[in-house]
Amino acid sequence: MNLLTLAEMAATGMPGRIAVGPLREPDRAGGADPARLTYPQLLDGARAGASLLRDCAAAEVVYLGVNGPAFPLALLSAAWAGIPLVPLNYRLGHDQLAALLSHHPRALVISDVTPPTSARVISTREWRSACAKPAADMPLWQDDPEAVAALIYTSGTTSSPKAAVLRHRHLVSYLLGSVDFGAAGERDAMLVSVPPYHIAGVANLLSNVYVGRRVVYLEAFTPQEWLDCVRTQQISHALIVPTMLARMTEYLGDATDAGVPTLRSLAYGGARMPLPVLERALWLFPSVDFVNAYGLTETCSTIAILGPADHRLALAGDPLARRRLGSVGRLLPGVQAQVRGTGGALPASQPGDIYVRGPQVSGEYRDLGSQLDDEGWFATRDRGWIDADGYLFVEGRADDTIIRGGENIAPAEIEEVLLEHSAVADAAVVGVPDERWGQDIAAAVVLRPGRSADAEELRGWVRSRLRGSKTPGLIVFTDELPQTPTGKVLRREILASLVSRT
Amino acid sequence: MTDITVGTRLRSSVCDTEVITVRAPDVPVELSCGGYPMTAGSSRAGSSRSGADGGTLLGKRYVDEQTGLEVLCTKPGAGRLAADGRALTIKAPKALPASD
Numbered sequence: 001m002n003l004l005t006l007a008e009m010a011a012t013g014m015p016g017r018i019a020v021g022p023l024r025e026p027d028r029a030g031g032a033d034p035a036r037l038t039y040p041q042l043l044d045g046a047r048a049g050a051s052l053l054r055d056c057a058a059a060e061v062v063y064l065g066v067n068g069p070a071f072p073l074a075l076l077s078a079a080w081a082g083i084p085l086v087p088l089n090y091r092l093g094h095d096q097l098a099a100l101l102s103h104h105p106r107a108l109v110i111s112d113v114t115p116p117t118s119a120r121v122i123s124t125r126e127w128r129s130a131c132a133k134p135a136a137d138m139p140l141w142q143d144d145p146e147a148v149a150a151l152i153y154t155s156g157t158t159s160s161p162k163a164a165v166l167r168h169r170h171l172v173s174y175l176l177g178s179v180d181f182g183a184a185g186e187r188d189a190m191l192v193s194v195p196p197y198h199i200a201g202v203a204n205l206l207s208n209v210y211v212g213r214r215v216v217y218l219e220a221f222t223p224q225e226w227l228d229c230v231r232t233q234q235i236s237h238a239l240i241v242p243t244m245l246a247r248m249t250e251y252l253g254d255a256t257d258a259g260v261p262t263l264r265s266l267a268y269g270g271a272r273m274p275l276p277v278l279e280r281a282l283w284l285f286p287s288v289d290f291v292n293a294y295g296l297t298e299t300c301s302t303i304a305i306l307g308p309a310d311h312r313l314a315l316a317g318d319p320l321a322r323r324r325l326g327s328v329g330r331l332l333p334g335v336q337a338q339v340r341g342t343g344g345a346l347p348a349s350q351p352g353d354i355y356v357r358g359p360q361v362s363g364e365y366r367d368l369g370s371q372l373d374d375e376g377w378f379a380t381r382d383r384g385w386i387d388a389d390g391y392l393f394v395e396g397r398a399d400d401t402i403i404r405g406g407e408n409i410a411p412a413e414i415e416e417v418l419l420e421h422s423a424v425a426d427a428a429v430v431g432v433p434d435e436r437w438g439q440d441i442a443a444a445v446v447l448r449p450g451r452s453a454d455a456e457e458l459r460g461w462v463r464s465r466l467r468g469s470k471t472p473g474l475i476v477f478t479d480e481l482p483q484t485p486t487g488k489v490l491r492r493e494i495l496a497s498l499v500s501r502t
Numbered sequence: 503m504t505d506i507t508v509g510t511r512l513r514s515s516v517c518d519t520e521v522i523t524v525r526a527p528d529v530p531v532e533l534s535c536g537g538y539p540m541t542a543g544s545s546r547a548g549s550s551r552s553g554a555d556g557g558t559l560l561g562k563r564y565v566d567e568q569t570g571l572e573v574l575c576t577k578p579g580a581g582r583l584a585a586d587g588r589a590l591t592i593k594a595p596k597a598l599p600a601s602d
Binding site: 001005008009012013143145169176178179180181182183190207211237265267269289291293302305307308332333 | 509511522524560561562574576577595596598599600601
């Protein structure tokens with residue numbers, strides 16, 4: 001089974017529904033491409049796009065564009081042609097982009113800028129018009145579950161980016177394991193604010209096609225534009241990253257309600273959500289179901305979910321539920337997880353390295369091959385623990401763990417305490433080389449506008465809530481933390497700047 | 503008897519029904535639609551046996567509790583699905599919230 005099997009079901013079963021685009025087709029001046037596509041139009045477009053890919057013997061489709069109808073057309077055209085989609089970040093610097101593109105010399109590159117590549121480049125406009133040409137001579141797709149559907153670069157917060165190999169069977173398993181065909185209401189619509197080169201952008205698109213939910217893209221996030229879009233587009237579901245929710249709660253200030261009556265579900269993930277932000281958001285969106293989704297590029301996105309009931313219990317003050325608000329919830333039905341220490345699998349509630357397995361877990365990188373062990377387990381390189389009821393707590397990347405005088409310290413624990421201080425807007429904790437302790441704890445802190453706190457005050461704050469060995473030896477103040485577009489903190493850069501000052 | 507493994511596509515020989523296997527059965531089983539064995543080919547044998555109609559629905563998952571066989575209906579039709587004569591039942595929808 002491949003992704004087109006599922007797209008064809010959507011085209012057959014929900015022929016009148018809009019797959020992607022606004023509530024109403026805008027006036028099209030100057031022969032602009034349609035802003036909306038139905039499922040049958042998406043499938044026909046994929047066939048036409050595949051015909052172009054065949055004619056130019058493309059080995060891959062590199063998508064360097066922004067979110068929009070061209071993106072699902074690229075994903076499904078590539079599937080039809082039996083080649084991978086490679087979505088890349090168009091905001092990368094010239095050298096980084098050139099380095100990534102050098103791995104894809106025989107790709108067709110869809111881009112509205114002039115990317116540093118010798119491969120053939122076409123604009124989004126040209127791509128849309130190629131997909132609009134009838135291509136009845138293009139043969140049907142080969143149903144090959146082993147074919148590679150997408151190569152997605154990991155965010156590379158701790159090491160250089162690697163291309164995760166996602167085969168059709170991985171993505172299909174994810175969809176069949178997590179959503180039901182045609183389950184969305186006819187008027188449901190999802191507002192997507194994650195970029196197309198992120199696994200959540202790919203998985204989300206496919207989920208929505210399979211459940212029959214219209215996708216609306218927000219090109220550039222600002223709190224006001226997001227709120228306006230939810231209202232005018234009658235959005236029922238939204239997907240955001242934690243930094244966006246943080247900006248939204250700041251923007252709404254003392255408001256008592258966000259005023260988005262159609263919104264029923266708000267899913268977040270991609271990075272850690274600071275608890276104070278989440279608690280404020282739960283007040284601002286009282287009738288909305290909050291869902292925390294945890295997953296990795298290598299697992300085709302979501303593998304664990306903290307659902308609406310867990311969020312509500314926490315808001316009502318249930319102490320266990322409040323603790324679990326810091327977890328990523330429970331595993332999807334098809335996914336297993338194991339926490340391992342140096343001696344193997346650990347009992348419940350013991351922190352260690354998180355391993356996962358299941359049919360949606362790829363664990364394969366281009367040029368490196370499969371990284372699964374003999375029993376199919378994938379080392380996520382995240383550290384955490386699973387409580388007695390199966391709630392998974394993620395402390396952070398194993399590579400980020402600070403080892404101070406032999407003690408393993410998760411930066412997240414200290415960051416959470418710093419974020420509880422009313423003057424702190426953002427904080428990142430890293431380990432810096434230290435002659436006495438091996439590593440010492442350093443924190444980069446962003447203060448709220450108009451608020452002040454000095455390093456000694458913050459050190460005292462942490463010491464009184466944790467203990468001396470977890471108190472940062474160094475605290476520096478900065479205007480902002482370097483982040484990926486989805487809100488993951490770039491610790492490499494923070495570490496480099498801190499080391500250069502010591 | 504057709505070998506049914508995950509991903510096997512089967513067609514009805516009496517109606518438009520097509521399915522894909524999502525979970526293989528624990529023991530070999532004969533999957534029928536409208537009273538006639540489903541096949542990997544596309545030959546039509548005629549109309550359903552009486553009592554073997556009732557139809558299949560697009561996108562529904564059908565299961566045989568006894569062997570664990572689970573199929574996804576990718577094209578609907580008029581015949582009813584059965585495993586060794588036992589009518590398959592529609593699997594209850596998932597209770598998961600929308601996560602992405």
